[in-house]
Amino acid sequence: MKIMVIDGNSILNRAFYGIRQLTNHEGLPTNAVYGFLATLFKLQDEERPDRTIVCFDVKEKTFRHLKFDTYKATRKGMPDELAAQLPLTKQVLDALGIVRCEKAGYEADDLLGTISRRADEHGDTCVVVTGDRDSLQLVGGGTTVMLVSTRMGQTTYQTYDTAAFREKYGFDPIRLIDLKALMGDSSDNIPGVPGIGEKTAMQLLHDFGTLEGVYANIDDERIKKGARTKLQNGEQSAKDSYWLATIDRSVPLELDVEHLPAQDIDETTLYDLLTRLEFKNFIKRFDLSGESVSAPRLPELKTERVENVLEAFNLMDSLTDCDRVYAIVPETLGAVCLLDGDTAHILFAEAFGDAWNDILRRLFDGSLPLVLHDAKAAVRALLQRGMDPKGIVFDTAIAAYLLDPTQSGYDLPRLALAYCNAELPELDLDDPAAVSLLGGQEDTEKAVAQHAGALRAIYAEAADRIEQLGMRKLYYEIELPLLRVLAEMEAAGCAVEPDELRAFGDKLDVRIRDLTEQIYHDADGEFNINSPKQLGEVLFEKLGLHAPKKTKTGYSTNVEVLERIAEDHPIVPRILEYRKLTKLKSTYVEGLLKVISPVDGRIHTHFQQTVTATGRLSSTDPNLQNIPVRTELGRELRRMFVAPDENHVLIDADYSQIELRVLAHISQDEHMIEAFKHGQDIHAATAAKVYHVPLEEVTPQMRSSCKAVNFGIVYGISDFSLAQDIGVTRKEAGEFIKTYLDTYPGVKKYMEDIKQTGREQGYVTTLFGRRRALPELKSKNFNMRSFGERVAMNTPIQGTAADIIKIAMVRVRDRLLRDGLQSRLILQVHDELILEAPKDEQETAMRLLTEEMENAFRMDAPLVAEAKAGHSWYDAK
């Protein structure tokens, strides 16, 4: 029989530190549990043990180390976040039917040792899985040790049997104990012999075999005088250490290794647990279904099909008096579900034919206070049918986003689980088959009703919490109105020049082919240049170029690396150019050609309002927020985004330094505010201050450094990254930052305060009350905490800037309408707004746009926006 015995604490620990802190909807921290299970399943798949046992330390305080008073003081405890995940892990293991082994007073190590010894004696083979190198002393007989190590988030496994161990270390596994007795182990609080390090210890063992051997030959000439004195003085410590380092292999365990129960999964409990933890892929792995599970359900609703137009209008009339009308309206507008008390009324477009548009028009005529989920998609569709949807008073997706912007999604089933602990069936009303009147309706209708019920429950909860958290204005005056603006922008789309785009692509192609040939020639053979793996092999093995140490899973071949070795071989600059061109070709030329609407020949992006952690928008399908601009060639692409005809222009206005202005305002730093008030070039002004020279004497070099620091400050700076960015030593960067912060004491104070406030409150906010929770600030893990601190510094800045441009967008749109102009907003790129305007409105629209952007919010460092007009995006920027 093959037994796998796992050091639960060690693997859990690795999982915890390997992955960034995650919490699920219930607020359960889950990363360690997840990582642990992932490791466990992977090992079970690969090793196929007959039985698995997981060992845990029972209590840190009962370690045998503690018998030595001197050694216990600095023993590190388990971080709280991890401790919180321990019981969950054990619950899952129990549900999986995996034997757990714990014994008060013993470390998991000792349990591993004891179990492996017993298995060995019984003639079984035993794989010990742990992250702790100490356990390698267990290797021998039928016992192998699999060492799990996590580097850069990548987990690797290395199995040691006696031979493998000997090859690597040059002595027998059991001698690890002797080695530790000599050299000690600071992480385990084993003192060893003071003054003896790894080198000496290895030499001693090599010469004398064992600790005992060393002391038996203490006068041997191979031991140097200094070492001898140290050994003599440290003899007691060596003996203690020997004992400390020895894993106890005869723990009195009741566990009967010979008669382990077969693994028996408790499906119901497992499903419950995995659902709570939101580990969907594991649920899939075990093919669990929730049928036998009793998750709380929302009240049952009756479903009623609305069959004719009259009935539909009567229903809507009767709903007009309602406080709120809960409606499920899919993007395709193929069906609608309206909740009325305990009845879900379902209307299918198919049943109404031409009258369907009348029904939609009535539904959205503004007389029904509609609560929707993800309304933007429906609004866009309605706009595209020439309607003017009104009456949307709440969107649960946006509300849930404001309540916690860091979730990975906000679909209705997920919210139902988080807000009502209810399970909702999957439902895709955008799939025409689902809303077809033909066949299989029952289930769909039931599901729709349940979704509507959940919508109501979520609304009640979410609306309340929006109030409580002080986000009413943000929600009702910024995000909700913005929804309509975004829908209009999406529906409007942007005109493009497909022919020129294709021509540009062909031009790229010629050059790409050329480069490909040269690269193959340089490499003396064909390979896939797009494959970082193959490229790495060619550059660093075949051509023998020096690989600048960057390596994760192979060689790193990114721009930074390639630029450093560009001089070394003509292939490198060619690869750099190849990369540039293929990026332009595939992502932009081909990518954009694919998404030109066959209906109107324009490109309609989708602005995501519920994605970013900071409150920014994002753009997808296609992403129009990352159209190249930084290189001249890439910038050419902007010539393809144009005004639709000779009578129109594009107007592009962007905020000047909005984030730094926000920083100046939030931090109330006098000097920075003054600089902005006087309209100074902020980077130059900073340089003048930092270098103590008059503004006129600031060199481009000085300005550029300060520009980097200004950026860094906004991101939550560190000396390392700044050093990397401006090419100075880390120390110089550190001093530079210090000087900078002394120059702007207000900024310094803000950076300190925000971290503290964030830690105390558990979240940070923007000036408009947008909130981001930051549990990382309390983490004991340095990296995680540092990340939290940078985020705490950055989010209020980036987020406030996002709030401001959102306000501007709503105002620009409203004012264009109010002033009866034909100009329309079509794009937003974080600090930039783009209008499509009739030429005769050009001047008016430019003024309006600049005004509304600058007046969106009054700051002590005033907002400045600059507009430019042109036929294409290239010309308007």
Add this chain to the structure above:
DNA sequence: TTCCTCACG
């Protein structure tokens, strides 16, 4: 799917 790379603010 996940990683790597690279485009933007």
Add this chain to the structure above:
DNA sequence: ACGTACGTGAGGAAA
């Protein structure tokens, strides 16, 4: 000593 900028989305390769 730790490993580093903040926020995104898309395409191609490899698993």
